[in-house]
Amino acid sequence: MSASPEGVEAAGPGAGDLVLSFQRSFFTMGRMDSLPLPELEERLKNSDDSTLIQHILQQHEMTGAEPLDDLYDALGEVLRSEELKMCHKNYFLLSGENIRLGENVAIISEGTTGLVTWEAAQFFAEWAMENSEVFNCRSILELGSGIGLVGITICKTCTPKQYIFSDCHPNVLQQLRTNILSNGLLLDSDTWNAKDCEVEVKNKYVSEENQGPEITVIGLDWSEVTQEQVELQPDIIIATDVIYDPEVVLCLVSVLEKFLISNERKEQGSVVYLASTVRNPETYHQFKMELDKVGIGHQVIPGPTRKIFPYNRCTEIELLKIVFAHHL
Structure with missing residues (x-):
């Protein structure tokens, strides 16, 4: 618009x-x-x-x-x-299109915070639209996708080759699938059940000329990452608002290390983009320290310049680019 x-x-x-x-x-x-x-x-x-x-x-x-x-x-x-x-x-969106998401009203419901859209997700979605070339023809894995704003935005406004949504909570995964389908995107038939999603999908057929990204949804528990999941070898890993609990920090760093090591043999390796609302500076600092301990480099990069989504601009949100230190 x-x-x-x-x-x-x-x-x-x-x-x-x-x-x-x-x-x-x-x-x-x-x-x-x-x-x-x-x-x-x-x-x-x-x-x-x-x-x-x-x-x-x-x-x-x-x-x-x-x-x-x-x-x-x-x-x-x-x-x-x-x-x-x-x-x-x-x-x-600026194009006049809109992304429709089913969300819970309560911040915490059904034992998870993943059923609402958080400010760092809106922040990163804005950045992704401004930097769409980063995602063109790339395979992307999103950790902690929640109900899907970031991934749906990238799939609709950028041209990724593959997008893998992931989360660990079954109710979040259910709502995530529903939201993806209700925005006119197609899911790999092996990753969803149409009866479970309870959503009417229009125009399921996609022509070869208008082929969108290959989209899948997987359950991914950071404490139990399988070798098969590590071997997905995405070009880009993204996550938003996942640093909020000291107990989660070690699991997150371990997951990032596994994926980065697995992809090290690729010509350019993998790149991680992580947007965080800095709620607890100590927890956020701990995350960076743990990255340093395992030789993972990080640098703060500029955020979005255009205001598209209605979140509080006074909130402190930081965007990190994360790779092995020798790639920085």
């Missing part, structure tokens, strides 16, 4: 940005206090026409529902969010 949506210019300067701000927060089920309602109200009071609100309502037409009814339903979901177990969020 462009920065100045067509039809909004008549509402005055800055209207396009206001529409985008409202749209991104509203359709990702943001809290009411995160919506720019005072600015929107002021804009509407000072406007002689309804161009601005019409454009907001028109964004719903892509869903096939009546705009007003759909808007009120979505608003109702926001207001009732504390009572809901699941909700559907829409993350809008």
